[in-house]
Amino acid sequence: MSVPEYFTHSCPGRIWISALILWLILFTLGNGRAEAQQFGAKNSSPHVTISAPEPLQDLLKNHFQLPIAPILDETARATFMRRAQREISELLATEGYFTPAINLHLDPSSKTPVLEVIPGPRTFVTEVSIEFKGDLATEEPSRHARIEKLRAAWSLSVGQPFRSPAWEEAKAILLSSVAGEDYAAAEIEESKAEVDSASSTARLSVILDSGPAFRFGDLMIKGLNRYDPSLITGLVPFKTGDPYRRDQLLSFQTKLQNLPQFSSVAVNIDPGAATHQAAPVEVVLSEAQAQRVSAGGGYSSNTGARGELSYTNNNFLDRALRLNGGLRIEQKRQTLSTTIDSVPDQAGQWFSLGAGVERTFIQELETIREKAGVSRNQLSGKAETRLALNWQREDRQPTGGVQQVNQTFVLDGQLRYRSVDDPLFPRDGSVTELRVGGGSRQLLSDQDFIRTYVRHQSWYPVGDRHVLFLRGELGYTFAPSRFGIPQEYLFRAGGIQSVRGYAFQRLGVREGQAIVGGRAMATGTIEYNHWFTREWGAAIFTDIGDAADTMRRLDLNVGYGGGIRWRSPVGPLALDLARAHNDGKLRLHFSIAVAF
Structure with a gap:
């Protein structure tokens, strides 16, 4: 289906179905709330109502407790009025009203006691x-x-x-x-x-x-046993004798807390006037376990059930280098990898060296790839950058297609900018990712190519319980042909975080009986979430996209449906039922991971 045909024929039905699902969710929620409120009102409604100016209604309702039992005699009335005079006067004083008038009388029509609050002039x-x-x-x-x-x-x-x-x-x-x-x-x-x-x-x-002006003094490190002091001193953002700046002290503490070598860090100075000319900077550390072996398991509708085993050494070669090694076995993908990371410097830069072997069998395409690379990484505020040199050799065998062995040596640059209110459960903000990389036949590559990719995600809060999520991604690999280029530098679509309603990497270029990567890709998502409680919610969504060998051959595939959301202790969980608009098939998309 072409783009014009999609918008002409597909959007009305898709929008109608999505709107109907949203209406049913909100209608059910609204009825449930109304019934709960009516039940509560029948069982605990107060026998006195408050009459006060609108700006003060919420203050009094939230902080002044009305009597539940009826006021039957003058003694009860006097007791209640003494409390009301005292507590309401204190509440109104916080808002600048110091001469309120508080009276209790019967409403002529309902015969219900009314506590009338006249705040008086504001100060x-x-x-x-x-x-x-x-x-x-x-x-x-x-x-x-x-x-x-x-x-x-x-x-x-x-x-x-x-x-x-x-x-x-x-x-x-x-x-x-x-x-x-x-x-x-x-x-x-x-x-x-x-x-x-x-x-x-x-x-x-x-x-x-103000007291005296303070200057930073010498560093006093406590709790450092396993590592060289240069691990700490290399991250100090100030020099001895510099004027005291609290933000520099907090920045120093944050950098140390982010190091995997430490489980807790506290950085302070002695505010005593006697040491103001050279106030000692005290760093109190608690070292984390240097080595750790962990195992985990999970399931994803993309790659099936999985088990994994990982090893971490935070003091590799006794130089505070971080070694990570892991074996992950999934139904459709198996990976063995290792990386070594240096300690971030004052500018937030560090280097990584990595290598790995991976086998996949997805959409009738089997790939076996060996890869190695080195990268320079930097984290500065909300932006993370990565510049890498990667070598990769890939053996690809599509069912019913031609086997190929492709090799490439790529210079790869990546920028990710993250600005969200909560990195694990975002409700407001955005994440943008840009990536550009390429290889040349003149330098260990079987094909000349330049791969470009951009992805943007945005979250918009709507009231207290609703979140609108938008996602879009676009990729294109400039090359004479897709042949000779490893799959990592081509594009397929479908599955979780892509076009739901279609199997994982189902959208691409057909080669024999397999689906292989193409040089062009575009996908997008619009999703509306409603949270019934802090942990549980529901969503409706529509995804659209495709991957092909050229932009002109992109055929917009649409998937839509609804799902359940859970803010679990280990991260967000989504269970979605999606319908592929092209063939009408329903697919369940689900993922969860457990560490042990």
């Missing part, structure tokens, strides 16, 4: 005084400029409503801003909020003592 800030003591108050242009900047950044300014949470937050931000640079021992010496209830005004004053 506004009319004056703010922020003074500084200590080294920061020294008459120097740089310090004066910093003080003016701190005052300008004060969040509870004149003219704003006085709220206790905002008052506490403003002080915390001020203290953090001062203590984050130079002044590790800064503290608020005095703070006052003078409220005049008669005029509904508040005057704020803060006196902050």
